[in-house]
Each structure stands twice: as C-alpha cells, then as structure tokens.
Amino acid sequence: MVIYLDNLIKKIIEILQVTVVYDNELTKNAYCFPNLNLIVINSCNPEWEQQKDLLHELGHLAKQRNNYKLYNLAYSLRSQMENEAEEFMIEKMLEAKLNDPDFEPSSFNYINFLESYEIETRYEPVVKEFMTKYLVGLKADNIFF
Template identity: 45%
Template sequence: MSLLDSRIKKIVDTLKVAILYRGGMDKPGHYIAAINTIVLKEGLTEQDEMRVLLHELGHASKHHKNYYLYNLTFSLRSKMESEAEQYMIKTMLDQYLSAPDIDVLHFNYMKFIENNELDPKYEYVVREMVLDYLYHAGSA
C-alpha cells in the first residue's frame, strides 16, 4: 500500500464514508450525501480511481451537511465542484511534497499536473498550494 493509499484509507475511515463500485455509470464517481456513500464506476484505472475517489471525498468532507445546495444553482454547483477538485489536488500534492527526495524550491507545477493527469487550468491552484506549503514550512 502506498503512502497516498494509506492517507485515503484514513480519510475514508475518519469521514465514515462507504465506498461502492458499480458498472454502467455515466460518470466516474458520485457522492450520495444522504447515505454518506461514494459510488465509483467499475473498471477505472488505478490513477483515475484515486483521483475520482479523492474528488468525491472532497465532497464528503466539505459538502456533507449542505449537499442539497448542489443542484440549486449553476454557481453553487461550480463552486462545490471546484472545492472538491482542490481537495483532491491538495491531498495529492501533500503526499508528493512530503517525499524526502523532493526539492520544493525547484518544484515543476506543470510536470506535477501532467504526471497526475490534472486539468492545466489548475496550475494557479497548485502554485498557490506550493507557496502556502513553503510559507508554512518556513514558519515551522
């Protein structure tokens, strides 16, 4: 089990989220707040499954109590989707930056984005997260 896998398991356990797999889904994953369950599409690659699971865990972590807002307006849905994406990216980035052989000062944002098959539109998010990481590491 990789370090990220153990972190994901800890998040799942902390949030007490059930994980189910189903075929024939039109989306790779879905969080059902009413029963605190994440449903993942069967047959995803390991990397896709990890990204989708982390995204849905972002919904579980940040939106469990107010998920009814998701379908009220486009702007609320967009905001919640962005927060879930940022949760996924932060979890992946924290794991990556904690590796002993990583030089944060020479971090390549785009390489991280490409290696993790993330949308390039999140470059600014990754950049801000790394700057925040450096700031907090320097003040520790």
C-alpha cells in the same frame, strides 16, 4: 507517494465514516451520495484515476456534506462546490507528493504535475499557493516559480 496517498485516503474515509463501493458498470467516473454517506467509483478506470476521483468525491463530503441539497439549485452553487472538491483533491495529492521520501522540491514543476494527473491548468494558482505555503517557509531559496 502511492503508499502515503493510499493511507491518506483510508484515513479520510475513516474520519468521514463513508462507504466506498467499486463498480465496473458505471457510466461516469464516480458518484457521491451524501445523504447515504456513500461514494461509488468506476473500477474500470486506472488506479491513479480512481484515487483522483475518490479524493474529489471525498472533498464533496468533507466540505459540503450538509449542503448537498444546494448542488442542483443553481449553476453557480454547483460550480463552486465542484471547484472546492477539485481543490481538495489537488491539495491531498500535493500533500502525498510532499511526503514522498523520493520527492525533490527543486525538481517540482507545477505544469507537469497538472498534466500528469490530467487536472485542468486553471488550477495552476492552487498548486502554486499550496506549494509556496509548504516549501518557501522550509527553504526560502527554493522558489521554483
């Protein structure tokens, strides 16, 4: 999963032509500066957390690059944009899991997935929908929820 996820992140960075900077003095996990096409990641965090944060910030650029001025306009807009970025991150992590040659669909547990990556359980429906979309069509007798 790690190799595929690394390659996926590199591909997204290349497509979006974003600059990613790692800094060990950040007060947050990450910052996104859409007007500069720049993402800054806290390099003090574990690698898996840096990847998760980077995917989240890439989600902002992929989905909201031209709407960044709306982010602070209203709480509802900010909340919606954060949710979209989080869903982007989750979907890319699941995509990496599905492309892992060692992945066994019958052993997948969405709660374990959420907990292992410290993702809020309110995203359970996102994980279920994504996995159903990609696995049920492949093997209809392999429904795990």
